[in-house]
Amino acid sequence: MAKFKLPKFLIAAVLFYAVIELLYTFELMNGYILHIINQSLIYVILAVSLNLINGITGQFSLGHMGFAGVGAYVSGTLTTLIFKINPSAPGGMLIFVLSIIAGGIAAAFIGFLIGFPSLRLKGDYLAIVTLGFGEIIRTIFNNIDYVGGPRGLLGIPKFSNFTIIFIATFLTIIIIRNLIQSSHGRAMLSIRENELASELVGIDTTKYKVLAFSIGAFFAGIAGGLFAHLLQLAHPTQFGFIKSVEVLIMIYAGGVGSITGSMIAAFALTFLSEGLRLGIRFIADTTGLPIGGEWRMVIYSLLLIFIMLFRTEGLMGTKESRLIKIKEAD
Amino acid sequence: MSIGLFRIRANLEHSVTGFANIRIARKGTVRMGSIFNAQQIVNGLQVGSIYALIALGYTMVYGIVRLINFAHGDFYMIGAYASYGAFFLFNSFFVGKTGILAFIVLAASMLAGGVIAMLANQLAYKPLRYKPKLSSLITAIGVSMFLEYFFSALPMIGPSYRSFPDIIPKVEINLGLATISNYVVIDIAVAAILMVGLTILVRKSVLGKAMRAVSQDKDAARLMGIDIEKVIGYTFLIGGAFAGVAGLLAGMTYPRIFPYMGIQPGLKAFIAAVLGGIGSIPGAVLGAYIMGLAETFASAYNSLIGEGIAFAILILVLLIRPRGLLGEKTADKI
Numbered sequence: 001m002a003k004f005k006l007p008k009f010l011i012a013a014v015l016f017y018a019v020i021e022l023l024y025t026f027e028l029m030n031g032y033i034l035h036i037i038n039q040s041l042i043y044v045i046l047a048v049s050l051n052l053i054n055g056i057t058g059q060f061s062l063g064h065m066g067f068a069g070v071g072a073y074v075s076g077t078l079t080t081l082i083f084k085i086n087p088s089a090p091g092g093m094l095i096f097v098l099s100i101i102a103g104g105i106a107a108a109f110i111g112f113l114i115g116f117p118s119l120r121l122k123g124d125y126l127a128i129v130t131l132g133f134g135e136i137i138r139t140i141f142n143n144i145d146y147v148g149g150p151r152g153l154l155g156i157p158k159f160s161n162f163t164i165i166f167i168a169t170f171l172t173i174i175i176i177r178n179l180i181q182s183s184h185g186r187a188m189l190s191i192r193e194n195e196l197a198s199e200l201v202g203i204d205t206t207k208y209k210v211l212a213f214s215i216g217a218f219f220a221g222i223a224g225g226l227f228a229h230l231l232q233l234a235h236p237t238q239f240g241f242i243k244s245v246e247v248l249i250m251i252y253a254g255g256v257g258s259i260t261g262s263m264i265a266a267f268a269l270t271f272l273s274e275g276l277r278l279g280i281r282f283i284a285d286t287t288g289l290p291i292g293g294e295w296r297m298v299i300y301s302l303l304l305i306f307i308m309l310f311r312t313e314g315l316m317g318t319k320e321s322r323l324i325k326i327k328e329a330d
Numbered sequence: 331m332s333i334g335l336f337r338i339r340a341n342l343e344h345s346v347t348g349f350a351n352i353r354i355a356r357k358g359t360v361r362m363g364s365i366f367n368a369q370q371i372v373n374g375l376q377v378g379s380i381y382a383l384i385a386l387g388y389t390m391v392y393g394i395v396r397l398i399n400f401a402h403g404d405f406y407m408i409g410a411y412a413s414y415g416a417f418f419l420f421n422s423f424f425v426g427k428t429g430i431l432a433f434i435v436l437a438a439s440m441l442a443g444g445v446i447a448m449l450a451n452q453l454a455y456k457p458l459r460y461k462p463k464l465s466s467l468i469t470a471i472g473v474s475m476f477l478e479y480f481f482s483a484l485p486m487i488g489p490s491y492r493s494f495p496d497i498i499p500k501v502e503i504n505l506g507l508a509t510i511s512n513y514v515v516i517d518i519a520v521a522a523i524l525m526v527g528l529t530i531l532v533r534k535s536v537l538g539k540a541m542r543a544v545s546q547d548k549d550a551a552r553l554m555g556i557d558i559e560k561v562i563g564y565t566f567l568i569g570g571a572f573a574g575v576a577g578l579l580a581g582m583t584y585p586r587i588f589p590y591m592g593i594q595p596g597l598k599a600f601i602a603a604v605l606g607g608i609g610s611i612p613g614a615v616l617g618a619y620i621m622g623l624a625e626t627f628a629s630a631y632n633s634l635i636g637e638g639i640a641f642a643i644l645i646l647v648l649l650i651r652p653r654g655l656l657g658e659k660t661a662d663k664i
Contacts, residue, residue, distance in 0.1 A: 060464055120648070120649065120652065121648055121652070124397075124398045124467055125604075125648055125652070128398065128600065128604070128644065129644065129645060129648060131597075132597075132601075132640075132641035132644050132645065133641070135597075136638050136641050136642075139634065139637045139638050140634075143633075242475070245471055245475065248468070248471075252468060290485045291483070291485075292482075292483060292489070294479045294480075294482045294483035294489060295479075295483045297475060297479035297483075298480050300475070300479075301472045301473075301474075301475035302476060304468065304471070304472035304475070305454055305469055305472035305473060305476065308458065308465050308472065309454070309457055312458075312461060312462075312465050
């Protein structure tokens with residue numbers, strides 16, 4: 001019997017929430033930083049869910065933001081175009097939560113469909129198919145006039161706040177953590193380690209690959225929905241290949257297969273990204289040099305190359321923090 | 331991440347869609363005659379030639395190091411910029427001597443594409459040669475992003491579009507069924523000459539023999555005294571040079587270049603290589619022409635289908651015949 005260490009993580013999470021909330025209430029932290037924290041938390045959901053597919057099950061997916069896009073557009077369409085709710089309306093919050101979940105389910109369904117080709121494909125081919133899938137999703141959004149086409153879906157009500165995003169992130173981490181450390185998660189891990197061997201010991205590899213894709217896509221869809229209701233828009237380019245690569249950098253920087261690593265990297269890179277943006281603007285303003293936001297992505301891509309060259313296993317490797325880990329019974 | 335960045339990408343990606351500017355997206359009723367006609371076949375062959383040059387590099391590199399070189403589309407972009415730069419550098423020296431100028435521009439595009447490809451191999455891929463395959467793939471994504479953003483970050487290049495000069499005066503000939511410009515002839519002819527040259531190189535030369543040996547069995551090739559790294563380096567050089575020429579041809583034909591121009595053609599050429607059977611040189615050419623034609627016909631029908639057909643082809647090929655049309659059947663080693 002595994003002995004659950006949930007309370008410890010719960011305490012840490014509640015502390016984190018309380019500190020942020022207090023800092024914000026007493027105006028020691030401004031809305032801008034809170035906004036970045038919100039974004040970081042959403043990236044934590046994306047990174048942890050991608051880690052389930054890439055890191056734990058070993059199925060290389062390059063279209064993770066495509067799933068997020070499905071979630072964003074489905075939930076955004078529900079709240080903005082169908083129910084036309086706003087945050088002050090009675091019952092608005094309930095409809096919002098249900099819409100987000102609907103977005104997650106839609107994304108999970110797409111993930112389920114994508115999981116099937118992955119049964120026959122390995123490594124680079126799977127990467128290309130998932131990349132292609134992400135591009136197809138983007139193209140479809142770009143061409144549906146009902147959801148704004150290339151202009152994007154605008155005027156989405158701002159429902160996502162720190163509390164909602166925090167709860168969603170917390171639940172995602174707990175669910176994926178428990179999944180990884182259950183027998184299902186062990187089966188997924190064994191597929192990563194050696195697919196053939198795990199098939200020989202009687203693991204239904206097909207089932208677990210599709211399961212990993214569906215669950216990962218579900219949480220990506222949730223993250224996409226939260227993102228759309230935070231930024232108040234859903235735009236086809238938010239869910240393109242480059243964005244998927246950003247999430248990929250997070251899991252590889254943090255350590256493939258480590259939830260802790262994904263969490264740290266999601267926070268660190270979101271803050272780094274904002275810092276670079278401000279820093280580059282500052283340098284451009286003070287020195288008058290013609291440098292633009294592209295340098296941010298230059299640094300990002302160099303970071304990715306250097307991680308792969310010099311620390312392929314990432315910051316944490318496959319290690320987990322003690323807060324996350326479930327102690328195995330002796 | 332930042333909304334501002336989304337906007338920048340939005341403007342770019344909207345036009346990144348390959349050769350969208352030459353496509354004829356018709357609305358309303360479409361007659362079959364407007365889709366399958368001689369003009370579309372000519373356009374398809376022209377696009378196919380450019381895809382073929384890119385696809386050859388993909389397939390050669392994959393055949394030898396089993397790496398999907400994501401950055402290959404960016405060598406194409408570099409070729410286009412190198413020829414652009416070379417044209418303006420030498421334009422004033424060779425006024426009226428179009429032939430010499432065209433040759434210099436061609437050489438510049440090949441050299442730039444080839445050298446950058448070789449450097450990418452040396453600096454980024456070589457250290458990871460014996461690490462898990464996925465780490466090279468991710469590094470390739472990193473190299474690709476680096477080249478794109480570095481070029482758009484450089485002040486003298488910048489993220490905006492540049493119109494490509496007419497290196498050779500454009501002449502259009504109306505043949506009744508289709509209008510053919512001399513650019514179409516140049517595109518198809520240059521591609522054909524290079525492909526024949528490559529075939530001779532691979533079949534007859536010592537280097538070609540070494541390449542075939544390395545692609546069959548790296549370890550055995552090493553035991554036979556073949557310098558594997560040298561062969562891989564030359565493969566990148568040739569593949570990059572071909573992509574560079576493709577960039578020059580695309581720049582001339584669709585006279586507009588920008589740092590992200592390699593993304594879509596790169597992906598489509600890769601799909602063409604998979605369609606033909608990755609690792610197979612005739613397969614890459616066949617796949618590229620099929621892709622070029624399919625895409626032109628599909629775009630004439632509907633722009634959405636035109637954008638998506640490449641990926642639809644990819645998924646179909648991988649589901650039905652993963653080794654591609656001319657690919658060799660391989661078994662998993664246990």
